[in-house]
Amino acid sequence: MTSTTSDLLWLFAATCGLMTALTIVGELLRIRTGDDNPVVETFMTRVRSWWAMIILFTLALVAGKVGLLVLFAFASFAALREFLTLTSKRKADHLSLALAFFVVLPLQYVFIGLGWTGLYSVFIPVYAFLMLPIVSALRGNPDRFLIRVAETQWALMITVFCLSHVPALMMMSVEGYPADRGVLLIAFLIMVVQFGDLLDFFFGRRIGKTRIIPGISAKTWEGMACGVICAAVIGGLLAWMTPFSVVGAMGMAALAATVGGFGNLVFAAIKRDRDVKDWSHLIPGQGGFVDQFDSVVFAAPVFYHVMNLIWM
Amino acid sequence: MKSILSLPRRAAAKLVGVAISMLVHFLTAVRANWQGIEPVNRQRVYFANHVSNADMPMIWSCLPPNLRRNVRPVAAADYWLKNKLRAFVGPEVFNCVLVDRRPEAREDGHDPMQNILDALDDGSSLIIFPEGNRNMTDDPLLPFKAGLFNIGIARPDIDLVPTWIANVTEIMPKGEVIPLPLICTVTFGEAIHVNDGEDKTAFLKRASNALVALAPKEEKL
Numbered sequence: 001m002t003s004t005t006s007d008l009l010w011l012f013a014a015t016c017g018l019m020t021a022l023t024i025v026g027e028l029l030r031i032r033t034g035d036d037n038p039v040v041e042t043f044m045t046r047v048r049s050w051w052a053m054i055i056l057f058t059l060a061l062v063a064g065k066v067g068l069l070v071l072f073a074f075a076s077f078a079a080l081r082e083f084l085t086l087t088s089k090r091k092a093d094h095l096s097l098a099l100a101f102f103v104v105l106p107l108q109y110v111f112i113g114l115g116w117t118g119l120y121s122v123f124i125p126v127y128a129f130l131m132l133p134i135v136s137a138l139r140g141n142p143d144r145f146l147i148r149v150a151e152t153q154w155a156l157m158i159t160v161f162c163l164s165h166v167p168a169l170m171m172m173s174v175e176g177y178p179a180d181r182g183v184l185l186i187a188f189l190i191m192v193v194q195f196g197d198l199l200d201f202f203f204g205r206r207i208g209k210t211r212i213i214p215g216i217s218a219k220t221w222e223g224m225a226c227g228v229i230c231a232a233v234i235g236g237l238l239a240w241m242t243p244f245s246v247v248g249a250m251g252m253a254a255l256a257a258t259v260g261g262f263g264n265l266v267f268a269a270i271k272r273d274r275d276v277k278d279w280s281h282l283i284p285g286q287g288g289f290v291d292q293f294d295s296v297v298f299a300a301p302v303f304y305h306v307m308n309l310i311w312m
Numbered sequence: 313m314k315s316i317l318s319l320p321r322r323a324a325a326k327l328v329g330v331a332i333s334m335l336v337h338f339l340t341a342v343r344a345n346w347q348g349i350e351p352v353n354r355q356r357v358y359f360a361n362h363v364s365n366a367d368m369p370m371i372w373s374c375l376p377p378n379l380r381r382n383v384r385p386v387a388a389a390d391y392w393l394k395n396k397l398r399a400f401v402g403p404e405v406f407n408c409v410l411v412d413r414r415p416e417a418r419e420d421g422h423d424p425m426q427n428i429l430d431a432l433d434d435g436s437s438l439i440i441f442p443e444g445n446r447n448m449t450d451d452p453l454l455p456f457k458a459g460l461f462n463i464g465i466a467r468p469d470i471d472l473v474p475t476w477i478a479n480v481t482e483i484m485p486k487g488e489v490i491p492l493p494l495i496c497t498v499t500f501g502e503a504i505h506v507n508d509g510e511d512k513t514a515f516l517k518r519a520s521n522a523l524v525a526l527a528p529k530e531e532k533l
Contacts, residue, residue, distance in 0.1 A: 077493070081341065085495040091485045098490040280495055281343055 004180045005062075007241065011187060012058050019054065022047050053292075057190075061183050065113065065170060068183065072167045073109040078289040079159035079297075080105060082279040086270075087151035092139035096132040100152065104128045105160050112164055115171050124161040129153055158297055159290070165300040166190070172304075174311050177243035184241040188249075189256060191238065192231045193299045196257030197264070200227025217268035224261045231257030243311060255306060256299040263298025267291075325404040332405065333380075336366075336373040340483055340496040344374040347526065348502030349473055351376050355437050356503070358383070359460055360475040361453055361523060362441035364484055366491070367477050371439055372406060374498045384409050384431050385439040409438065425462055432467050439475075442519070448486065452524050456516040464506035464515065471503035472519065476526035499526040 026044045033040055060071040084097060104124065111120035133149040169189065170182035204223025212219050235253020239246045267290065271277070278287025290297075336342055344351065360371055368385045375383060389410040392402030402408045409431045411424040431438060440463075443454040464472055476499045484491045504522055506515050 078341075081493050081495060084492070085479070089482060091488075094485055094488050094490075094492065097492050101493055102490070280341065 002180065004178065004184065007181075007184060008058075008061055008187075011184075011241075012054075015054055019047065019051055023051075049292075057187075061187065064183070068167045068170065068186065069109050069113050072163060073106065075289060075293065076105055076109070076160045076163050077101070079163060079279075079293065080155060082288045082290050083155040083159050084152070085280070086274045086276065087155055088144055088148050089152070090141050090143060090148060092141035093136050093148055093152065095139065096135040097152065099132060099135065100128070100156055100160075104132075104156060108160050108164050109167070112168050112171065117171065120164065120168065124156050128156055132156075162297045162301050163293070165304045166296065168304060169300075169307075172307065172312070174243040181241070181243075185243075188235070188238055188241045188253075189300065189303055190296055192235045192253040193256050193260040193296050195234050196227040196231030196253075196260060197295050198227075199230040200224050200257075200261060203227065203230075213265060213269075216272050217265050219261070219265060219268075224258075227261060228254050228257045248310075252303065252307065256303050257295075259302045260295030260299040264295050266298070267294040321404065325400070328401065329405045332369055333373040336369055339491055339493045340370065340479075341493075342370055342374045342496045342498060345497055345499040347499050349471070349500055351379060351500075353378055353382060354471065355432070355435060356471045356473050357432075357438045357440060357460075357463055358473045358475040358500070359440050359442050359519065359523065360477055361447065362443050362445070363447050363477075364480050364486070365446075366480055366484055367441070368406070368439060370477055370480065370496060371475060371498055379437070382435070383437040383439060386411055386428055386431075386441075388413050390414055409436075413444075425459070425466075428459070428463060429466055432463070432470060438463075442516075452527060453520055456520055458512060458516070460519055461506065461512045461515050468505060472505060473503050474501040474519065474523040474526055475499070476501070476523060478528050497528070499528075501526045 023044075026040065026047055029037070029040045030044070056071065060067040080101065084100075089097060108120060108123055111123060132152060136145070136149060136152075166186055166189065169185045172182060172185070173179055200219070200223045202223075203226035204218065204220045207226070208218075208220030208223040210221045211217070212221055212224065232250040232254040236246050236250040238253075239249035242249050242252070244252055271279070279290040280288030349356075358371060360367060368387065372380060372383070372385065384407050387402055387406075387408040387410060389412040392398050392408055392410055403410060409427050411427055413424075428438065428440075440459065442456040442460040444457040444459075445454065447454050460472065463470070477496065478499065479494055479496045482492065483494050483496060501522055504519060510518075
């Protein structure tokens with residue numbers, strides 16, 4: 001067994017331990033508050049969804065590069081579907097939207113799998129950005145054209161380009177950091193951002209007072225500060241998974257959690273604009289894919305590029 | 313009908329049904345929104361808007377399996393008997409009640425309503441498209457045909473459930489070949505019945521309004 005595999009097993013065991021603890025806490029709360037407490041029931045549905053996600057993610061991690069690419073390609077697919085369901089489109093966009101789903105999305109992940117850094121960094125921001133509006137324009141309907149192409153491009157950037165930077169972390173080669181440990185780096189990013197989110201929510205409920213943008217999101221400055229600090233501490237504890245020093249890991253975790261937290265606000269604004277509560281219903285208890293991963297989506301490219309700047 | 317179908321054929325029909333339902337779920341993540349009624353196994357007539365050929369498989373797929381087993385879409389015989397494949401998918405996979413829209417093709421004196429009423433008397437639920445044809449206009453609904461009213465009069469106890477399918481036009485506009493995998497929602501509203509003394513026009517108007525009321529308010533900029 002390589003050290004990466006044994007580290008992954010350790011990580012999985014520890015996460016399962018934590019989840020078991022959360023499940024037991026939930027069941028105890030259920031006994032204490034009776035069967036129908038909505039807060040406890042929401043919590044338990046979420047715990048169940050987390051279990052499913054952790055198992056799925058671990059299976060993909062164990063399957064290695066291809067497993068992760070397939071998992072994230074499907075995540076992108078689900079997220080792009082949620083996004084494009086809410087954007088403006090006309091019949092004239094049909095072909096370009098079909099290309100987005102069935103050509104652009106798979107190609108982006110293929111390029112990542114092949115490690116063609118130069119191509120996957122510009123494929124969507126340059127080629128898709130220019131080509132898809134051409135396809136739409138050729139079909140001839142100018143009604144709200146700019147809004148249509150802008151929204152489609154935004155959807156692709158967020159749900160495919162940004163999200164694909166999570167598996168792209170596998171492709172980073174840092175001196176003295178074995179290439180096969182890239183999967184641990186992915187687990188690091190997702191864990192610090194998701195725990196940051198969760199603790200932001202928890203502390204926001206407890207001590208939060210000043211809303212960051214009142215009327216759009218329940219997020220508070222206090223909650224966010226606590227979330228970022230906790231993410232940094234967790235990042236420091238998980239530094240062994242990364243090529244960073246302990247301080248470096250804390251810094252990167254804090255950065256990812258901060259960007260992720262603000263990303264969350266951006267998505268809250270979009271949901272408010274489109275007058276929906278959740279992006280969809282795919283994950284029981286948490287709404288859609290985008291609801292669950294909005295912060296990771298924002299954090300991933302920043303994490304990737306800052307790491308590129310400092311550690312390469 | 314079922315008894316004369318050989319076992320492998322029935323197994324194939326079942327399998328194709330599962331495959332269609334999985335494909336619909338994968339492509340459109342179809343979701344049932346039970347707004348006015350519960351998804352329980354009661355005899356009902358689901359009446360829905362009709363814009364594309366994907367409508368019927370969509371409603372069919374989003375029903376829970378126990379309801380799906382007992383539901384029969386009412387469909388046009390001239391469409392579903394056109395070739396062997398359709399004749400397998402329509403009557404055997406979806407278990408359609410076939411109705412001939414062409415008076416000249418009917419046997420003498422055979423009322424197409426009879427097939428529908430027979431299916432109801434067997435205890436089946438139905439899916440019908442009261443507009444009669446696919447709606448290619450910009451209006452939300454075409455005027456309803458009399459069928460729904462006749463069912464409501466003939467079997468007054470059965471719940472008539474308005475069923476709105478959203479987004480199908482965007483998933484598969486007419487003339488396009490590749491379906492977009494957007495999210496589709498099927499909304500089931502509160503059941504209606506024909507009131508005492510209500511005439512055909514008034515009832516069809518009320519039914520049509522009940523259906524349109526389920527459409528999501530989308531101000532498309």
